[in-house]
Amino acid sequence: MDSVTSDARTPLSASADNGLKIVIVGGFGVGKTTMVRSVSEIRPLNTEETMTQAGAAVDDIRAVRGKTATTVAFDFGRITLDARNVLYLFGAPGQERFWFLWDRLFSGTLGAIVLVDTRRIDDSWYAIDRLEHHGTPFVVACNDFGGTAHPPAEVRAALDLEPHVPLLHCDARSRESSKQVLISLVEHISGLAAAPHPEPLQELLP
Amino acid sequence: MSRPGRDDAPDRLYTVTGGRSRTAPDSPFDLVTLVMAESAPAPGMQSEHARILRITEHPTAVVEIAAELRLPVSITKILLTDLHDQGRVSARHPRTAAPSGRPDPDLLEQVLVGLRNL
Numbered sequence: 001m002d003s004v005t006s007d008a009r010t011p012l013s014a015s016a017d018n019g020l021k022i023v024i025v026g027g028f029g030v031g032k033t034t035m036v037r038s039v040s041e042i043r044p045l046n047t048e049e050t051m052t053q054a055g056a057a058v059d060d061i062r063a064v065r066g067k068t069a070t071t072v073a074f075d076f077g078r079i080t081l082d083a084r085n086v087l088y089l090f091g092a093p094g095q096e097r098f099w100f101l102w103d104r105l106f107s108g109t110l111g112a113i114v115l116v117d118t119r120r121i122d123d124s125w126y127a128i129d130r131l132e133h134h135g136t137p138f139v140v141a142c143n144d145f146g147g148t149a150h151p152p153a154e155v156r157a158a159l160d161l162e163p164h165v166p167l168l169h170c171d172a173r174s175r176e177s178s179k180q181v182l183i184s185l186v187e188h189i190s191g192l193a194a195a196p197h198p199e200p201l202q203e204l205l206p
Numbered sequence: 207m208s209r210p211g212r213d214d215a216p217d218r219l220y221t222v223t224g225g226r227s228r229t230a231p232d233s234p235f236d237l238v239t240l241v242m243a244e245s246a247p248a249p250g251m252q253s254e255h256a257r258i259l260r261i262t263e264h265p266t267a268v269v270e271i272a273a274e275l276r277l278p279v280s281i282t283k284i285l286l287t288d289l290h291d292q293g294r295v296s297a298r299h300p301r302t303a304a305p306s307g308r309p310d311p312d313l314l315e316q317v318l319v320g321l322r323n324l
């Protein structure tokens with residue numbers, strides 16, 4: 001299904017007063033931008049953050065001038081949830097240098113979607129590691145690129161996923177499928193908030 | 207408005223921030239803080255400041271302002287801090303956590319309702 005997008009900037013209503021964040025992390029080409037586009041009410045926009053090699057003093061312009069800084073680009077979209085709440089979805093690269101910026105950009109995030117291409121499963125190891133380290137709630141969504149289906153138990157084992165972390169199947173090109181991944185994530189976060197050590201979930205892969 | 211320390215160095219980032227290198231350590235701006243203009247652009251105002259005031263006639267998140275200005279988020283925050291200090295913009299900061307530090311259950315319910323209605 002086509003998402004509702006617009007080329008002009010679509011302003012928020014004057015009553016909007018609470019911005020929320022969900023981050024989609026994954027390797028290059030895994031479908032992050034596609035998923036953002038599928039559910040966003042605006043055309044995905046791109047922006048960047050600069051940082052020094054040490055990951056600190058990100059906004060030190062002398063470092064930028066001295067070319068000791070590097071830049072991480074990320075894209076984002078937006079979903080107006082109601083009169084006050086606006087959800088921003090960020091598509092962010094999972095590579096190592098990106099995680100220096102996590103706290104700076106994504107502290108206070110509701111949670112994360114780790115988007116996985118089962119043909120390149122090891123691309124996701126580092127991201128899962130970092131999310132666990134940061135204590136950020138997440139779900140894992142396997143994006144459907146066709147090819148052989150991998151049994152959930154196999155994917156779970158390959159990712160060394162804790163039993164309570166939901167493992168989903170999705171098609172990032174589908175608005176409905178991407179929406180279901182978001183809903184699963186927020187339900188998971190609610191479950192964690194209610195009971196920090198929940199029972200293992202049922203498998204949600206086919 | 208002209209600001210001390212500004213120069214004509216070709217480096218755009220250096221120029222737009224007047225050569226200052228950092229935001230205040232307690233910069234209140236989050237990526238999704240919604241910013242609202244409280245005044246119209248004034249004649250002679252630095253062009254990036256004037257652009258921000260036009261963009262934020264409607265509530266606009268910091269990250270959207272950065273994308274529109276094509277500037278890194280950190281540089282955008284410096285510009286926003288200037289405008290905020292002058293009372294030219296107001297900020298609606300995100301409310302995610304309950305006092306317990308965990309996400310507020312009522313808020314999570316609102317998010318779910320909004321997503322299901324998509």
Ligand SMILES: Nc1nc2c(ncn2[C@@H]2O[C@H](COP(=O)(O)OP(=O)(O)O)[C@@H](O)[C@H]2O)c(=O)[nH]1
Pocket residue numbers: 026027028029030031032033034035091143144145146170171172173
């Ligand atoms: N078959 C298939 N292709 C997809 C899917 N999601 C994304 N793609 C394609 O994969 C390519 C990379 O996607 P993109 O969203 O740019 O990846 P990103 O680098 O993670 O942002 C694009 O050509 C997409 O059209 C999917 O679910 N199934």
Ligand SMILES: [Mg+2]
Pocket residue numbers: 032033034075091
């Ligand atoms: Mg992309």
